[in-house]
Amino acid sequence: MVAQESLVEYGFRRVIITITAVLCALLEIVDTTIVNVALNDMRGNLGGTLSEVSWVITAYAIGNVIIVPMTSWLSQQFGRRNYFAASIIIFTVSSFLCGNSDNIWELVFFRFLQGCGGGALLVTAQTLITESYPPEKRGIAQAIYGLGVIVGPTLGPPLGGYIVDNYSWPYIFYINIPLGIIAALLTIEFVRSPKYAEKKAANEIDWWGIIFLAVAVGSLQYVLEKGQEEDWFNDEIIVICSVLTVLGFFFFIWRELTYKSPIVNLRVLSNGNLRVGTILSFILGFGLYGSTFIIPLYTQATLGWTATQSGMLMVPAAIVTAMMMPIVGQLLQRGVKQQYLVSIGMVLFFVYSYWGYLILTPDTGKDAFFNMLIVRGIGLGLLFVPITTLALSTLKGREIGEGAAFTGMMRQLGGSFGVAVITTFIARRNMLHRNDLVSSLDVNNPIVQQRVEGLQRTFMSKGMSPDVALQSGYKMLDFSVSKQALVMSYMDVFLYLGVMFLICVPFVLWTRSGKGKVDTSAAH
Template sequence: MTQQASLVEYGARRVIITITAIFCALLEIVDTTIVNVALNDMRGNLGATMSEIGWVVTAYAIGNVIIIPMTSWLAQQFGRRNYFAVSIIMFTVASFLCGNASTLWELVLFRFIQGVGGGALLVTSQTIITESYPPEKRGMAQAIYGLGVIIGPTLGPPLGGYIIDHSSWPNIFYINIPIGIIATLLTLQFVRSPKYAEKKAANEIDWWGIAFLAAAVGALQYVLERGQEDDWFNDSTITILTVVSVLGFFFFVWRELVYKNPIVELRVLKNGNLRIGTILSFIMGFGLYGSTFVLPLYTQGLMGWTATQSGLLMLPAALMTAFMMPLIGKMLEKGIPQPYLIAAGMISFFVYSFWGYKIISPDTGKPDFFWMLIVRGVGLGLLFIPITAMSLSSLKGVQIGQGAAFTGMMRQLGGSFGIALITTFVSRRNELHRMDLVSKLDTNNPVVMDRVHSMQANFIHKGMDASTALKSAYQSLEYTVIKQQTVLSYMDVFLYLGILFLIFVPIVLLVKSNKKAGKLDASAMH
């Protein structure tokens, strides 16, 4: 039996390994979104400004995105089981420290460490699950892993909302500790490492590659997270870090192509399927995190829902995706070409976005969102597994881990770009729609003045004097304008997000399908 074949597990052992890996992936992803609903409580508790508290999210994302491309190399250096176990321990200890933090910058530092530990969990758990299943079951393995990745961002807000409503913010970190301890023990007991080539001596390690990569992606993530808030290139820090990011990527690519032991093997991108897969992973991250970001903002900011209500709205879509996963795994195993499934997913996502564009208004109720979000759930199910299967289908040996690292990093960066662009886009569209709406509110227009006088009379009826009532009427009109401009901006977000996915449908259909997608060759594993 070859080393590759020996990594396949059967029976209870495979079930335990699969559950361990999914829990680790879930831990990482839930923690990306769970803090969003707790930022307000943290801000009050730690005496931070709104701008400063944003660092709690930014630090985690930077730690995450720096480590993801290095995971394959680190697994080779230390052995995959050891690296995975150390990452879980780092994540768990950092979770405890986050909950215990007494100042903002302590919390930011521990969130960065948590992000570094968490980045490894995502990619390594994908490789572990893939290699634990025999070749003919690999489509199903990707389906099982996909459950964690798709449901994770959705579980974060309602879980965080529930904890904040019924307890205090440190508990959103403490819930990771028991899961982390169990996952560490199960990993050390059951997960096995493939046999790698000899470890590199310290003087052969690509330290410059590590430095260039950390500078490039760390600076890029900062620019994306903070750009809109700091007014983009009008801020000197954003400008400097953009230059650092561009130069960092340039020198990183040069270094990896000339150094004999690169930290990230860029040559793996010669594989056509992986190249297409990384681009599609970026687009999927854009849509997944972008739409997960938009809806809570809209429902909480404009419609006054609580964090728990807003999070629960997304659950039916997540359950729909969970229902779809095994079905799509089976379709792949039966040889249905991945481009057809991906194109169907893109079209579903377009339908979801266009539906959102048509129905959102200040009066949209919870039932109006239901079927629209079910379509989103179907779309994400159709996208995730076929994209992952296509990306990794023709890779061999150690390239599987390298390919998983590329698709993982691009999905994360796609999410960061999506959130940064949507935030900027909403801000710009707000200004445009405001100018347009205000231009129609002419004080010489009798219809407008009738509305103002009607509201003034209403306020006088409630006991205000004429002058205060008039001021309140104008304030009320201003609030209506703000509400209307925000609705129009979110309508635009839905429309353009849908168009983006529609544009990619013909491109995806031109990709050659790999018939072995669901049945990866046994030699294609570490």
């Protein structure tokens, strides 16, 4: 406990450490989504297929998920300051190399390295902030950290869209370089390392734990990212990776519970609050990344918006979330239970999702999204901080870092599951709705005939011959059916996402803290 207390900072030092940690969290998360809008330009510039260029996202996510659970252990091995600074440097150098890539596979490799550096930034930033504040101010600390985590995914697409539209794709990586240099210098100067344990000798290092973990989470991430694209278990590589995932996790858990110096301390999950927080972090990741993924996809694919327009749509809600963070931090500090705030946040997320279900049409206007997204912003503000403080509230010392690693990994995996499930769901529901709509379109129905004749006349007025105009009319009708089927599948996603959050509310209200207290001062 002495080691932990000595890490509490005051005044100027705490401000600098907080700024550094939030900057690093923001850098890491923005880079998760900023490339989404630049994939077309990368493909054209580097000569890759759509399948190959999607590896630019997958490789980063795999690097991220492999390194996150190891972060606490690596901090102890090399000292937190050294490890954090090294991670920032790896991230920054990889960003430069990404921008300078000559072919698609070079870019994929450097994105993997960037993901390995970035995974450490997120968890270590959370641990740094948590330990720099006294226990009674943990709610405020998590609120500040949450700014980076919640605003980051939303900031990525508009920033990426602006850079791609006005400059060129390498600059989405180059903007990391000056920020990375500043963060590394501040870390070396101001961050202190706790003295929790002696370094392990090379023969004591849990190499098998590292290998099993890398195989398990790497394979799982591949399955989630590529499943829908490769038709799931009809693809041999997906089947092999699924088997590797199951075996990898089995042997990893066995190894960590039997080895004397495990790389991931699974026993920390005996803490009830952390267990609940880990599950809620997964659900939060599912909702946060899932909805951040689906709205730009809908507005670009169905409504024909540009990347910048789609990204800018999300900005007001992100600002609302940012404004909610300190308010929620204050509520927690005054003793409001985390369970209540999380439950209200989940209900609001349901309201947002159901609202989306009601307003989606093939030509929904920009104004229709505004209030709905504001509700999402308020909901996310009420979810992130209470979930994180609930998870870490009764941990102390080195357990804080280990707990932060679990919640961080589960949030990332939740996001990957969210995107994979939503992509598959949209594809399956789209086929289902299209078949239903086509089966109800009877060519002998007078209303259908009138529609086709009207379209034929329109095309004939543009100079087409009657038979070509008729074919164009049928094509136009088919396009309308396809578009309507796609809109209906997006509506289903919104509805089911909302119901998932609503179902969680009773379970959240039933959870209890270790000693019947759930306020942030419970870390004693």
